Amino acid sequence: MTDQVNTRGLALEFLLEVEKGALSHVALRGMLERYQYLDKQERAFLTRLCEGTLERRLELDAIINHFSKVPVKKQKPVIRNLLRMSVYQLKYMDQVPDSAVCNEAVRLAQKKGFGTLKGFVNGVLRSIARGIEEISFDDLSICYSTPQWIVDQWVEEYGKDKAVRMLADQYVEKPVTIRINETKTTKQQLKARLESEGVTVQEVDGMDCALAISGFDYLRALSSFREGLFHVQDVSSMQVALTAAPKEGDICLDVCAAPGGKSLHLAELLHGTGLVEARDLTDYKVELIQDNIDRSELTNIRAVCHDATVLDESWIGKADIVLADLPCSGLGVLNKKNDLKYRMTPEQQQELVELQHRILDIVWQYVKPGGKLIYSTCTVHKAENVETVDWFLKTHPFLLKKEIIMLPGVDKYDGFFIAGMERKEHD
Numbered sequence: 001m002t003d004q005v006n007t008r009g010l011a012l013e014f015l016l017e018v019e020k021g022a023l024s025h026v027a028l029r030g031m032l033e034r035y036q037y038l039d040k041q042e043r044a045f046l047t048r049l050c051e052g053t054l055e056r057r058l059e060l061d062a063i064i065n066h067f068s069k070v071p072v073k074k075q076k077p078v079i080r081n082l083l084r085m086s087v088y089q090l091k092y093m094d095q096v097p098d099s100a101v102c103n104e105a106v107r108l109a110q111k112k113g114f115g116t117l118k119g120f121v122n123g124v125l126r127s128i129a130r131g132i133e134e135i136s137f138d139d140l141s142i143c144y145s146t147p148q149w150i151v152d153q154w155v156e157e158y159g160k161d162k163a164v165r166m167l168a169d170q171y172v173e174k175p176v177t178i179r180i181n182e183t184k185t186t187k188q189q190l191k192a193r194l195e196s197e198g199v200t201v202q203e204v205d206g207m208d209c210a211l212a213i214s215g216f217d218y219l220r221a222l223s224s225f226r227e228g229l230f231h232v233q234d235v236s237s238m239q240v241a242l243t244a245a246p247k248e249g250d251i252c253l254d255v256c257a258a259p260g261g262k263s264l265h266l267a268e269l270l271h272g273t274g275l276v277e278a279r280d281l282t283d284y285k286v287e288l289i290q291d292n293i294d295r296s297e298l299t300n301i302r303a304v305c306h307d308a309t310v311l312d313e314s315w316i317g318k319a320d321i322v323l324a325d326l327p328c329s330g331l332g333v334l335n336k337k338n339d340l341k342y343r344m345t346p347e348q349q350q351e352l353v354e355l356q357h358r359i360l361d362i363v364w365q366y367v368k369p370g371g372k373l374i375y376s377t378c379t380v381h382k383a384e385n386v387e388t389v390d391w392f393l394k395t396h397p398f399l400l401k402k403e404i405i406m407l408p409g410v411d412k413y414d415g416f417f418i419a420g421m422e423r424k425e426h427d
């Protein structure tokens, strides 16, 4: 590693940006793109330090508060984030010697204009380095660094054993799964191509259209990705288009489609026939879908800007399949979105439930009699899943054909919910 101080300085910049409200995955991607000159090992160190410090924040703060006279909340943002990332290294990055962690933190404090607090940073970190093995926390919220209200909701909805497995799953390292674009390549060809690009490739049990990849630097550096030979998608998300099971010639409408993973999957399953209209709320989101369509070179799909809460009379009774993969609290994918848990609130969850009801109340009208409505979310919150479906079925002319509930850490892949419903022939 050429310059760890620089790498740590970048991690500190990232943490400050996120504290000011930036989305962590956007900020991290932006930084890795700006600093492409970093070598693979430095990028891995930086990614781990940024993501790890964020995802363990509540635990790190509890450790700092145990050893520091000034509580985290009262510290200057630069100092508290510097301490958090240093404690993360002390606790979770065994390859970094404790003395290096303390020395680099002191140097960084000075470099950032906090020379007067060098003694404080050094004192707190050296006490933590000496005492870290002796402190532990019983509280699930601190142990798994997850806000108390989420812990309470999961224990109430799933019981303590499952809730603990769901909490622990946030920290399990998983390979990236990809869906093969079978209109452009085969599994064997793609496997060989990825291996020639230095990627480690594994089969995914029971999923012929998927592979698990690891050991690559970043996706856009792979020509196989730029050529649209695959799409990054979790195995749970792949179940959505598989549940929809489109027949050749079907007309499909995805009402909340960006960045387009499930729409593209539907279009691929149609083998060049039929149509998928992939909609989202803003021009920016529609551009994301369009980029993915361009990369995949599929011709039976188009991206359109439309607000799903507004009825489009021209589509009433026209769709064989309507996909409603709706905005949700995302609590099934905390493994991938490491700071979402701090941003979500019970009030926002309630607003999302209301939005889901509003959208479903409009979009069911696009389904032909006998056609399918697929409702899905990437959360485990029952009010957004089974309870929304119960409400929908009581008030709309549909039958439930299939319900899939996947819990992180309990089932093998991301937490996800899918309800496959069929419109009755007569309302």
Ligand SMILES: C[S@@+](CC[C@H](N)C(=O)[O-])C[C@H]1O[C@@H](n2cnc3c(N)ncnc32)[C@H](O)[C@@H]1O
Binding pocket: 237, 255, 256, 257, 258, 259, 260, 261, 262, 263, 279, 280, 281, 282, 285, 306, 307, 308, 309, 325, 326, 327, 328
């Ligand atoms: C769960 S994501 C969809 C993921 C997508 N189906 C995929 O597989 O790539 C939900 C999407 O709903 C969009 N959205 C939110 N409110 C909307 C609205 N009123 N109308 C249309 N789209 C909306 C968001 O912009 C977001 O892209």
